[in-house]
Amino acid sequence: MNRPVRILVVEDEEAIRTGLMDVLVFHGYVPESATTGPEGLAKALNGTFDLILLDVMLPGMDGYEICDRIRARDRKQAIIMLTAKSSDEEIVAGLKLGADDYVAKPFSIQQLVLRIEAVLRRTQAGERMARTLTLGDCEIDTENLSGRNGDESIAFTRREIEILCYLAQHADRAVSREELLSKVWGYGRDLGIETRTVDIHIAKLRQKIELDNKNPRVLLTVRGAGYRLVQAG
Amino acid sequence: MNRPVRILVVEDEEAIRTGLMDVLVFHGYVPESATTGPEGLAKALNGTFDLILLDVMLPGMDGYEICDRIRARDRKQAIIMLTAKSSDEEIVAGLKLGADDYVAKPFSIQQLVLRIEAVLRRTQAGERMARTLTLGDCEIDTENLSGRNGDESIAFTRREIEILCYLAQHADRAVSREELLSKVWGYGRDLGIETRTVDIHIAKLRQKIELDNKNPRVLLTVRGAGYRLVQAG
DNA sequence: CGGAAATTTACAAAAACCTTACACGGGATC
């Protein structure tokens, strides 16, 4: 028997909130609710929730700010934003930077539940995150920041390991520079990058883990999209 | 149980408007109405509608402008324009650039309902947009901009993927160059093209996905109309 | 302070994109 999965719902509209609560109970979660921004933030910071569903439009404090404040305290807190419209791509991209996912209102119950499950799966996989990563011919101990490539021993920095871990958790897709800056560096939702520091770190990582860093086989560039890690299969 | 499908009707003529509302209710939609241009725009931007039916001739602000403003905010909002007459081809073409479809007044109820269903099917399929496209013998991962044709791995550019996605969403018909420039490139409703860049991109795509690019079997030319994609059955 | 790590700067290279120019071919006209 598993421990209960606790979910906080921050939503001011009564109808939506109670509807959500019912659906969550029905699916076996243990939900709790807040109706204003400040209340939501307080509960989020006190309680320990596996996931927080956060409306963007709230009385008292908007969802973006709450999201940023929660993240400032706990980088790993899972958050799904409920946004008013599936509005334009850039805003959606911005949402994903702070949160783990977003769902556009009006949403179908089915879709929401799928997203919830996906986020929980990801974050809980993260908890029992492998202490050692295997990439190509290279074994990496994420605790000691050290690795081994055949005979040669390699030292990594914390940032490098965090990049690798994030990429490894999303190894099925390309991860954009913005997303890395947001999730690894903790930068705010600054769109429009002007820094090249991601690229530099990738270059350093390639020097360490790639045999031929002109022809990367593990840490790939997806031009126009970002970087992608190929897991040993 | 599905969520309700919300439709906004922007139409000034009382008789048509109430008639439309009745028909929509009868077919199980949840309609709302506006009678002037500015009112329609306001409701469109505030509420979240699955589809907007937009008359071209409106007091206060014409349908074209409303359409463009809605699209500026939300590229994905589904819009069907109601035009006064099936007047000349150019105007009709212009309509389709901004909107997802148009229906000429006077229209038959049956036809309108069919168009509504078609647009909804398309846009809602778009939401859970296939992450992988299958074309002929070729599998394409739209997030990683990469594909696979048997053993051979193929790299696509973002533009190429966007073109394929758009064609795939409209695989039942030929898509004109103007329409691609409008929906993929984001060009305004500039009629009269002078660029050949669409053709070039199509040629590149054919080199990648067609076995024999002199005899395309997937990415077809419809002379005088544009290009059409043949989906795998 | 001192040294390692992180970041910025600057430039080079590569890829993607767009325009131009010309060739080809179907369909219409004579």
Place this chain on the structure above:
DNA sequence: GATCCCGTGTAAGGTTTTTGTAAATTTCCG
């Protein structure tokens, strides 16, 4: 059938955008 016109295919070249990386600079942390 021969000819012309228009729409399409595509090679070649120039322009812009994106990425790689060396070197200089700043920040972090003991």
